[in-house]
Amino acid sequence: MSLEHAILGFLDRGPMTGYDLKTRCFDRDASHFWTADQAQVYRTLDRLVTRRLVTSRLVPQRGKPDRRVYSVTDNGRSELRAWVAQPLQPAPLRDGxxxxxxxxxxxxxxxxxxxxxxxxxxxxxxxxxxxxxxxxxxxxxxxxxxxxxxxxxxxxxxxxxxxxxxxxxxxxxxxxxxxxxxx
Amino acid sequence: MSLEHAILGFLDRGPMTGYDLKTRCFDRDASHFWTADQAQVYRTLDRLVTRRLVTSRLVPQRGKPDRRVYSVTDNGRSELRAWVAQPLQPAPLRDGxxxxxxxxxxxxxxxxxxxxxxxxxxxxxxxxxxxxxxxxxxxxxxxxxxxxxxxxxxxxxxxxxxxxxxxxxxxxxxxxxxxxxxx
DNA sequence: GATTTTTATAGGCTTTGTCCTATACTTGTC
DNA sequence: GACAAGTATAGGACAAAGCCTATAAAAATC
Missing domain, CATH: 1.10.287 (Helix Hairpins)
Known part of the structure; x- marks a missing residue:
């Protein structure tokens, strides 16, 4: 699944919140070839935590909502490296x-x-x-x-x-x- | 939704079964830009019948399974014509x-x-x-x-x-x- | 002769993705 | 001063699609 690995890839740049991933990474850096729904980013982060590929810690803020900052684990990093090394598999055209x-x-x-x-x-x-x-x-x-x-x-x-x-x-x-x- | 209209379009050529749609239309004629799952073709046909855009009649066969032959209704045809006349909306690139x-x-x-x-x-x-x-x-x-x-x-x-x-x-x-x- | 493919329909389960809503405080705009 | 936008997370509902299984008999292939 692309989204999981995309998130691992972005978090590999440094710890981030779901909000950062959505607004800075997906909506900016990768918007020319991928879009990610906000709700799905959070759901996928949950799943990655369950699988121990990322960890999170809560950072309290005043005035603004608390931030949950995610980081890749060693497991996550090796999963990412392995995924990146796999062959490209160009998807068939799909154009309604x-x-x-x-x-x-x-x-x-x-x-x-x-x-x-x-x-x-x-x-x-x-x-x-x-x-x-x-x-x-x-x-x-x-x-x-x-x-x-x-x-x-x-x-x-x-x-x-x-x-x-x-x-x-x-x-x-x-x-x-x-x-x-x-x- | 593309699949519904694609099926209407194919049935507009003449009455057909779900099997024909899958094997002749999707897997042959349109395979260069669309794939349709067999189960989903049947599910979508059901839905189109419910919405009275297509009708079906059962054609018994000996030796082979019975065929359920679907035809577009007038409703279906006008739905198709209206859909076809709408502007093209090129989808953004999505490439994992x-x-x-x-x-x-x-x-x-x-x-x-x-x-x-x-x-x-x-x-x-x-x-x-x-x-x-x-x-x-x-x-x-x-x-x-x-x-x-x-x-x-x-x-x-x-x-x-x-x-x-x-x-x-x-x-x-x-x-x-x-x-x-x-x- | 045994196995695979073809013809034909259909249900179940799961993944992926989209949309909408709720919450809550700050900052910026009209 | 009111209202919108930004920051931040998360749940619910649902649509679209993919994969697997079951059934069943004929025809084709090994």
């Missing part, structure tokens, strides 16, 4: 949006083109954001070099989708077979 | 594999390159398969033009990932910052 296109034969050319252009806009915005983050990243450490790679993976994926959309739009303009007559 | 890379700073250059090359091989095989299916497809109908587009979406995505891996391998060869000394 493509069903909309796949079954879109009842749409006319104009509607198809509109759908595609709309999608293109959103993707371009995301791509701009990811590219900005990638070029802003100074590669001073091995970690940052790898972080840049993940940003470029996201950029490559977005770029490919945009190019594909452009290709689809062109094909629509060049003319698709007309919808079949349905009595 | 990237965590393995992201936290892979403890791996040395050779190990990193091995991980990347392994992954490349599998992706290339998939790409070959998808490309073969795409070029084998004669575009005689609007449906087939759209099917080709989804195959090309998969091809574009695989291509992008392979190119990205090549880029990563190059960067590793050109030299990454060394791992930090840990006492």
């Amino acid at each position: 949006d493509l069903f909309r296109l796949y079954f879109g034969a009842t749409l006319d050319d104009a509607a198809l083109e509109t759908r595609l252009s709309e999608a293109r806009r959103g993707l371009q915005e995301r791509l701009d954001g990811v590219r900005a983050r990638s070029s802003a990243l100074r590669i001073t450490t091995r970690e940052k070099a790898l972080a840049r790679m993940t940003l470029d993976a996201a950029a490559a994926s977005l770029r490919a989708e945009i190019d594909w959309i452009d290709d689809c739009i062109e094909r629509v303009r060049e003319g698709l077979p007309a919808p079949e007559e349905v009595s | 594999d990237l965590f393995r890379l992201y936290f892979g700073a403890t791996l040395d250059d050779a190990a990193l390159e091995t991980r990347l090359s392994e992954a490349r091989r599998g992706l290339q095989e998939r790409l070959d398969g998808v490309r073969a299916r795409s070029s084998a497809l004669r575009i005689t109908t609007r449906e087939k033009a759209l099917a080709r587009m989804t195959l090309d979406a998969a091809a574009a995505s695989l291509r992008a990932e392979i190119d990205w891996i090549d880029d990563c391998i190059e960067r590793v060869r050109e030299g990454l910052p060394a791992p930090e000394e840990v006492s």
